[in-house]
Amino acid sequence: MSTGSTLLVTFDGLRRDRATADLMPNLDRFMREGSNFINSRSVFPSETRVAVTSTMTGCPPGSHGVVANQFIHPVRADGLFRTAEWDDLELAAQAGQLLDRPTMGQHMAKAGRTMAVVSTATKGASRMMNSSAHALSQPVFSMHGTPVSSQDLHQQVLTRFGEIPAAEAPNTARMTYATDVLIGLVYDTYDPDFCVYWMNDPDMSSHAFGVTAAQTAQAQKGCDDNFGRILDWWRAGNGPENIIVMSDHGQITGQRQLANLDIIPAEFGRASIGSFSGLYLHDTSDQNKQEVVDWLTRQDFCGLVFATAANGAPIAGALPWSAVRNNHARGADIGFTLRATDCSKNYGPDIDACIFAAWISPGGGMHGGLNKGELSTVLAAQGPAYRSGFTAEAPCWLPDILPTVLTTMGLPLDGTEGRPLVEALAGADPRFGLVPPVETRLLHAECNGHEQYLRQWIVDGQTIVDCGWTAGTGAWSQ
Numbered sequence: 256m257s258t259g260s261t262l263l264v265t266f267d268g269l270r271r272d273r274a275t276a277d278l279m280p281n282l283d284r285f286m287r288e289g290s291n292f293i294n295s296r297s298v299f300p301s302e303t304r305v306a307v308t309s310t311m312t313g314c315p316p317g318s319h320g321v322v323a324n325q326f327i328h329p330v331r332a333d334g335l336f337r338t339a340e341w342d343d344l345e346l347a348a349q350a351g352q353l354l355d356r357p358t359m360g361q362h363m364a365k366a367g368r369t370m371a372v373v374s375t376a377t378k379g380a381s382r383m384m385n386s387s388a389h390a391l392s393q394p395v396f397s398m399h400g401t402p403v404s405s406q407d408l409h410q411q412v413l414t415r416f417g418e419i420p421a422a423e424a425p426n427t428a429r430m431t432y433a434t435d436v437l438i439g440l441v442y443d444t445y446d447p448d449f450c451v452y453w454m455n456d457p458d459m460s461s462h463a464f465g466v467t468a469a470q471t472a473q474a475q476k477g478c479d480d481n482f483g484r485i486l487d488w489w490r491a492g493n494g495p496e497n498i499i500v501m502s503d504h505g506q507i508t509g510q511r512q513l514a515n516l517d518i519i520p521a522e523f524g525r526a527s528i529g530s531f532s533g534l535y536l537h538d539t540s541d542q543n544k545q546e547v548v549d550w551l552t553r554q555d556f557c558g559l560v561f562a563t564a565a566n567g568a569p570i571a572g573a574l575p576w577s578a579v580r581n582n583h584a585r586g587a588d589i590g591f592t593l594r595a596t597d598c599s600k601n602y603g604p605d606i607d608a609c610i611f612a613a614w615i616s617p618g619g620g621m622h623g624g625l626n627k628g629e630l631s632t633v634l635a636a637q638g639p640a641y642r643s644g645f646t647a648e649a650p651c652w653l654p655d656i657l658p659t660v661l662t663t664m665g666l667p668l669d670g671t672e673g674r675p676l677v678e679a680l681a682g683a684d685p686r687f688g689l690v691p692p693v694e695t696r697l698l699h700a701e702c703n704g705h706e707q708y709l710r711q712w713i714v715d716g717q718t719i720v721d722c723g724w725t726a727g728t729g730a731w732s733q
């Protein structure tokens with residue numbers, strides 16, 4: 256066990272306000288007894304592969320370049336680039352166009368330390384937890400087998416624990432299997448300095464049954480029971496020094512489905528339609544962007560709109576990409592969310608809702624946009640590096656996790672852009688315990704009576720998005 260060694264446990268798709276003592280007693284207690292970051296946020300778009308990559312590079316999407324779960328990428332000249340797919344990621348990696356920033360796996364290799372991944376997530380999400388793991392000989396176990404898993408580890412797991420249970424919602428059988436692998440094999444065999452353990456519930460069950468459904472509550476309990484097993488093992492003196500728990504985003508209710516995905520006139524250019532949609536225009540002039548924004552803001556599906564002029568200013572009626580830290584050369588010319596409820600004052604698992612594009616049935620959970628229910632995440636930590644019983648009020652987000660871990664390891668933050676969450680750190684370093692300055696800012700844009708708002712925090716000079724909403728003719732209507 257090395258200084259700062261850390262296990263990062265993720266509950267995929269867990270809204271902060273659903274991490275209650277009733278539904279998840281082990282997690283609730285862990286949060287209260289450790290350092291609890293009560294204003295933690297995801298990134299935009301609030302999609303899993305974007306969130307994973309932001310976490311594992313310590314950078315926002317505008318810097319690492321995985322700008323959405325699916326987008327238009329030069330390596331897929333005539334289709335969508337789908338980050339869930341191993342082949343698409345491999346194509347981009349071979350072209351040197353997957354990631355523009357180093358990953359935690361590379362930081363660990365450079366420092367002569369080790370990293371492991373145990374994941375129940377998709378092939379793509381598991382890949383992005385350590386995108387160059389195989390080249391660095393860092394072990395990965397995925398439910399999907401090779402080429403996501405390391406071949407030798409996968410074989411050891413099957414020999415030791417038998418066949419992998421089938422995926423189902425709730426996916427508790429797979430969580431239990433993955434926990435067995437984590438505490439029964441991976442730590443004993445590799446003793447990783449940094450380890451990612453990823454549970455794909457409650458996300459999977461929440462998509463299928465809804466945010467507050469009984470089956471989703473059951474999935475949360477399954478995850479929490481397994482987290483309890485990990486805590487028992489850890490408190491008996493096994494594993495890492497520190498444990499961090501996070502969720503990658505929340506979910507809101509997908510209330511109404513678009514009649515079809517063909518919502519953008521073909522003459523505008525190519526489109527990737529989802530909770531977050533990107534338009535890649537044939538004509539990228541400021542004048543054409545303005546015309547498309549004018550058109551978009553008249554559509555009853557349109558939520559918040561992002562577009563930046565050649566000189567970096569926002570297109571009138573839209574917000575600039577920089578406002579959501581997603582300004583990247585591989586990004587779309589214009590992006591928009593599907594309309595959702597106004598979360599500026601009131602939000603909660605029972606009332607947050609949105610229009611959705613595909614993949615779920617009405618009433619199922621959805622995410623990807625800027626509603627507070629999608630952006631507010633769980634983040635808490637325990638271990639010798641962290642203060643106990645500490646409520647951290649300073650806003651933070653996924654890119655802050657890696658710089659925090661590197662700081663507890665005493666390693667340089669090279670290439671990361673997040674903020675080490677020093678207010679929660681214990682130790683002699685004079686920075687530890689200092690709370691950063693925080694300002695709030697409200698951005699606003701208006702076009703054709705369609706109004707949009709984005710509430711930001713400026714923490715130590717860095718922008719974090721609290722949430723966004725629309726009003727006027729852009730207001731939610733059921």
Ligand SMILES: [Zn+2]
Pocket residue numbers: 267268302303458503504
């Ligand atoms: Zn997710």
